[in-house]
Amino acid sequence: MSPKYHILFDAIDHIDELKITDQYDLKIIDELEMAVGDNEDLQELLQEMLNACLNYTRTVANMSYEALLCKDGIKSDEYRRISEGRGRVHNHTISQIKIFCRWMNKLDRECNLTEEFGENRAAYGRYALKITFSRLRRF
Amino acid sequence: METPNTTKKENILEYFKLHSKHLDGDITEEDANKMNLIKESLHLTHNEIMEEAEDFINSKI
Numbered sequence: 295m296s297p298k299y300h301i302l303f304d305a306i307d308h309i310d311e312l313k314i315t316d317q318y319d320l321k322i323i324d325e326l327e328m329a330v331g332d333n334e335d336l337q338e339l340l341q342e343m344l345n346a347c348l349n350y351t352r353t354v355a356n357m358s359y360e361a362l363l364c365k366d367g368i369k370s371d372e373y374r375r376i377s378e379g380r381g382r383v384h385n386h387t388i389s390q391i392k393i394f395c396r397w398m399n400k401l402d403r404e405c406n407l408t409e410e411f412g413e414n415r416a417a418y419g420r421y422a423l424k425i426t427f428s429r430l431r432r433f
Numbered sequence: 434m435e436t437p438n439t440t441k442k443e444n445i446l447e448y449f450k451l452h453s454k455h456l457d458g459d460i461t462e463e464d465a466n467k468m469n470l471i472k473e474s475l476h477l478t479h480n481e482i483m484e485e486a487e488d489f490i491n492s493k494i
Contacts, residue, residue: 419494
């Protein structure tokens with residue numbers, strides 16, 4: 295465990311609350327890592343996909359946060375800035391998921407995400423969130 | 434006007450942003466202290482906050 299996590303764990307009260315509980319779908323990350331195995335190219339692509347999913351989740355969170363701060367329906371410059379970039383971040387996330395899936399299939403690993411989601415952009419977004427929160431719940 | 438519900442959501446999103454720093458490996462003691470303060474002010478557990486954050490962010494997709 296990284297020393298930085300020790301700092302956090304020492305500082306957070308009620309550490310038991312951070313323990314993983316059965317109610318969450320935690321297997322999703324384990325299954326991806328297992329499917330990738332020790333193939334370094336796939337490991338790199340998986341990491342890029344996970345980073346894209348995190349970035350997308352943060353963008354939506356930041357935009358939602360800025361929206362809450364907007365008074366009387368007047369959007370702030372920061373809100374507009376994040377909102378304008380959101381589409382690009384979403385596109386990048388979709389691309390990373392598709393690239394990962396394509397290479398998985400190319401190397402005879404099972405990955406049917408693109409078949410499952412089709413052209414449904416929201417489905418990719420929801421998957422990105424699911425992935426990100428599953429990773430966070432590992433801590 | 435800021436409502437208590439708005440403040441709660443702001444806090445939940447702030448908590449998520451801080452906790453997500455784990456994934457970059459750059460969480461600090463100050464971040465952890467902020468998370469504790471938010472948790473105390475909301476009277477929610479870590480898991481409850483994360484559940485609400487996920488539901489709220491999901492609703493914005």
